[in-house]
Amino acid sequence: MKTRMLYAILATLLATPARSKYIVPGGRWYDTDGELISAHGAGITFDQKTGRFWWFGEYKTEAQTEGGGVSVYSSEDLHTWTSGGLALSPVEGHPYISPENIIQRPKVAYSQETDDYHMWWHADNSTYGLLLQGHAVSSTIGGPYSFVDATAPLGNWSQDFGMFTDYQDGRSYALYSNGDSLYGRDVYISAMNKNLSALETAVHRFPKFDLEAPSIMHTENGYWALMSHKTGYRPNNVVAFRADSLSGPWSQPFIIAPLNTRTFNSQSGFVLRIEGSKRTTHLYIGDQWDSNTIWESRYIWLPIQTDGKNLELVWHDVYDLDVKTGTWTPVEGTTYTAKNAKTHGDAYKQEANFATDGIILTGIYGNDSTVTFEGIEGSGEPQWISFYYQNIDDMGFGDQPGGTPDRIGGSWQLRRISSVVVNGDTSNVQTLYQRDTHKGIILSTPLQLTLKKGKSNTITVGGLYNGFDYKGADLDRIVVYPPEGK
Ligand SMILES: *[C@@H]1O[C@H](CO)[C@@H](O)[C@H](O)[C@H]1NC(C)=O
Ligand SMILES: *[C@@H]1O[C@H](CO)[C@@H](O)[C@H](O)[C@H]1NC(C)=O
Ligand SMILES: *[C@@H]1O[C@H](CO)[C@@H](O)[C@H](O)[C@H]1NC(C)=O
Numbered sequence: 467m468k469t470r471m472l473y474a475i476l477a478t479l480l481a482t483p484a485r486s487k488y489i490v491p492g493g494r495w496y497d498t499d500g501e502l503i504s505a506h507g508a509g510i511t512f513d514q515k516t517g518r519f520w521w522f523g524e525y526k527t528e529a530q531t532e533g534g535g536v537s538v539y540s541s542e543d544l545h546t547w548t549s550g551g552l553a554l555s556p557v558e559g560h561p562y563i564s565p566e567n568i569i570q571r572p573k574v575a576y577s578q579e580t581d582d583y584h585m586w587w588h589a590d591n592s593t594y595g596l597l598l599q600g601h602a603v604s605s606t607i608g609g610p611y612s613f614v615d616a617t618a619p620l621g622n623w624s625q626d627f628g629m630f631t632d633y634q635d636g637r638s639y640a641l642y643s644n645g646d647s648l649y650g651r652d653v654y655i656s657a658m659n660k661n662l663s664a665l666e667t668a669v670h671r672f673p674k675f676d677l678e679a680p681s682i683m684h685t686e687n688g689y690w691a692l693m694s695h696k697t698g699y700r701p702n703n704v705v706a707f708r709a710d711s712l713s714g715p716w717s718q719p720f721i722i723a724p725l726n727t728r729t730f731n732s733q734s735g736f737v738l739r740i741e742g743s744k745r746t747t748h749l750y751i752g753d754q755w756d757s758n759t760i761w762e763s764r765y766i767w768l769p770i771q772t773d774g775k776n777l778e779l780v781w782h783d784v785y786d787l788d789v790k791t792g793t794w795t796p797v798e799g800t801t802y803t804a805k806n807a808k809t810h811g812d813a814y815k816q817e818a819n820f821a822t823d824g825i826i827l828t829g830i831y832g833n834d835s836t837v838t839f840e841g842i843e844g845s846g847e848p849q850w851i852s853f854y855y856q857n858i859d860d861m862g863f864g865d866q867p868g869g870t871p872d873r874i875g876g877s878w879q880l881r882r883i884s885s886v887v888v889n890g891d892t893s894n895v896q897t898l899y900q901r902d903t904h905k906g907i908i909l910s911t912p913l914q915l916t917l918k919k920g921k922s923n924t925i926t927v928g929g930l931y932n933g934f935d936y937k938g939a940d941l942d943r944i945v946v947y948p949p950e951g952k
């Protein structure tokens with residue numbers, strides 16, 4: 467008996483894959499097969515039957531950035547994701563789900579009434595001329611889902627799609643912006659029928675705010691609707707509205723993240739409610755779209771902090787989330803600042819009153835003008851390192867009238883790219899994408915690196931070609947986090 471138990475425990479230990487324990491917004495996230503997770507414009511559904519979280523999103527590859535269908539991944543803990551392939555596959559020649567169609571922002575909810583799962587999404591043609599909502603069903607949450615139809619919600623247009631299920635009464639709502647035309651520019655909350663087979667009635671219209679990417683969360687302090695402005699794939703300041711009831715009256719919108727961070731370079735899309743044994747946590751599920759290589763756009767997931775009157779997103783490089791208790795804890799790292807780094811070539815230290823030590827590393831360019839952080843303690847295992855940087859390219863949008871927020875006629879440079887080399891090993895150059903921030907705004911972006919055990923590691927940062935130039939962004943500091951699972 468005892469031996470059997472020991473074997474059972476051993477088998478469990480051996481079968482348990484190396485677990486990532488942390489949530490690392492903006493990192494490259496891989497599934498259990500070692501593939502980059504591709505599930506953009508996501509919806510995440512906790513399924514009572516399987517006891518798992520199911521992440522649905524737009525499946526994008528380098529060769530197929532739209533019309534790739536809906537991917538699905540599942541997880542017990544929101545850290546370790548197993549791919550379930552395509553939940554909705556594109557069908558050649560189909561009017562609404564062919565590889566030429568737009569299949570965006572899928573969401574899935576369970577209907578108690580019909581005991582099956584309903585997927586809804588923004589269904590469109592490649593020029594966004596249809597503005598419909600697609601609907602597909604499956605008897606199991608993972609799918610495959612069968613296409614039902616694509617319709618105009620209550621006779622209106624529908625662009626960015628969101629879905630909200632109220633924990634209090636189980637009712638689901640479709641959330642959608644109704645396009646960019648003068649007659650649109652609204653966002654709707656419409657109640658769905660209990661079968662989740664159609665929309666029943668418009669509950670509220672946010673008139674003419676011209677916002678998109680809507681999501682809703684419900685706390686003890688009411689309903690909060692999060693939406694972004696409309697700036698294409700460039701991020702902007704996401705706003706929230708508050709109300710006691712879904713039908714309103716809704717408050718004035720307010721900005722939810724520090725100004726000029728453009729919501730930490732992300733767009734809203736979904737809020738996941740995690741009801742733990744100790745507390746309920748709401749996670750902001752955002753996209754860090756990267757229009758240069760949209761298939762590898764990153765995910766920005768952050769805990770939402772609310773009190774009665776306010777809602778805000780606070781950045782954490784790395785946090786430890788326990789879905790069983792609903793609690794999350796920021797992980798502490800070790801900081802190495804610009805002041806102690808070595809510069810090479812034309813890279814230099816410049817006064818910057820907003821920087822950690824009043825000094826920022828600038829002039830980083832190509833492989834000659836680099837900076838090196840020394841004496842870094844490593845664990846010998848992969849660990850996350852956050853690079854705090856400033857990129858002042860000012861993300862213009864030169865080819866569109868009115869689209870140059872900070873610079874007249876500026877060309878759009880979404881990101882700089884830095885090279886990151888550990889211990890001088892130039893045969894293993896890592897690429898670090900450093901999105902535009904703003905002047906004086908320092909944000910961080912993570913890489914998972916393996917350092918030697920001990921305190922003698924170096925990290926050298928140079929500049930790589932971003933399509934325009936070899937400039938690396940200015941560096942303020944790096945923060946080295948303990949390995950996962952520790
Ligand atoms: C809802 O589903 C039930 C069970 O399948 C069915 O009997 C009923 O006709 C459906 N109602 C609507 C409005 O589709
Ligand atoms: C998309 O639909 C609109 C409205 O029917 C139409 O005008 C447009 O030509 C369509 N685009 C494509 C690529 O078929
Ligand atoms: C359809 O959209 C228009 C423009 O937003 C609005 O005036 C109208 O009330 C909407 N109708 C319904 C049923 O939602």
Ligand SMILES: *[C@@H]1O[C@H](CO)[C@@H](O)[C@H](O)[C@H]1NC(C)=O
Pocket residue numbers: 832833892
């Ligand atoms: C340095 O960069 C140049 C391009 O600027 C490239 O041709 C060269 O191969 C690079 N050298 C190393 C060692 O990476």
